[in-house]
Amino acid sequence: MAVRIDGKAVSARVKADVKKEIEQLKSRGIEAGLAVVIVGDNPASRVYVNNKKKACSEVGITSYEYALPQDTTEEELLSLVEKLNNDSRVNGILVQLPLPEQIDEHAVINTIVPEKDVDAFHPENVGHIMIGDYKFLPCTPAGVMELIAETGIDPCGKSCVVIGRSNIVGKPMAMLLLHKNGTVTVCHSRTKDLKEICANADILVSAVGKANFVTADMVKQGAVVIDVGMNRNEEGKLCGDVCYDECEKKAGYITPVPGGVGPMTIAMLMKNTLTAVKAANGITD
Numbered sequence: 001m002a003v004r005i006d007g008k009a010v011s012a013r014v015k016a017d018v019k020k021e022i023e024q025l026k027s028r029g030i031e032a033g034l035a036v037v038i039v040g041d042n043p044a045s046r047v048y049v050n051n052k053k054k055a056c057s058e059v060g061i062t063s064y065e066y067a068l069p070q071d072t073t074e075e076e077l078l079s080l081v082e083k084l085n086n087d088s089r090v091n092g093i094l095v096q097l098p099l100p101e102q103i104d105e106h107a108v109i110n111t112i113v114p115e116k117d118v119d120a121f122h123p124e125n126v127g128h129i130m131i132g133d134y135k136f137l138p139c140t141p142a143g144v145m146e147l148i149a150e151t152g153i154d155p156c157g158k159s160c161v162v163i164g165r166s167n168i169v170g171k172p173m174a175m176l177l178l179h180k181n182g183t184v185t186v187c188h189s190r191t192k193d194l195k196e197i198c199a200n201a202d203i204l205v206s207a208v209g210k211a212n213f214v215t216a217d218m219v220k221q222g223a224v225v226i227d228v229g230m231n232r233n234e235e236g237k238l239c240g241d242v243c244y245d246e247c248e249k250k251a252g253y254i255t256p257v258p259g260g261v262g263p264m265t266i267a268m269l270m271k272n273t274l275t276a277v278k279a280a281n282g283i284t285d
């Protein structure tokens, strides 16, 4: 039976560390601010944004919410981003994705100044992640790395399989595992022999977005299984990509949904916002 990795507990530790540093900055007269922009009324985005604002208030970061209507034009959103780029109260800018179809996501991401890009989505920050000299963590993959570290298992030399190749999760996830000297395979919808590849993984990270995608026959005995999926099952209940009940019998370690990767993504966002505040104030430690 697998050990359950408690993302809530690990994220609480990360947030407590951030909170301590934010308090120290406050005692020096330095305030931290995060702008959170949401466009339209996607219910999942609303939940994520509320959770991000709640985390800000827990660690002492002031959040500034900008809720724009579904029919917002690209020009309007870009002009808000430019305003936030120039607002000294704002250390980090987060534009919740996905955006309505009339808005080009890349145009928005490219407009955020890299110093305030706490999601690490700007091509300049993505480049830093690729090279390995990054300051802003890719939030979800960095959260996953913390959860893997929690198991005590070192990815060095291990077979690491990432299912999914998105810019937000799959690609940066592969980079972080590679930086830790894992032997990384990225699988996707065109991958042949997906089951066999996964069944050889010492560390399996699923970021597919389909409930019940990872079954026990895809899990190696004793493997670390990390579930990045956030889906709803037929009953509307939140669930990941992994068939938890059958996979926990085979895995060595496994993350639940909810309570696994989700809280870690937000904790890492808080960490990035702290990094942005320190950089804006010339604090290098």
Ligand code: GUN
Pocket (backbone or CB within 6 Å): 094, 095, 096, 097, 098, 119, 139, 140, 168, 265
């Ligand atoms: N949508 C899904 N995940 C994320 C994320 O990490 N950041 C933003 N901005 N939007 C998202």
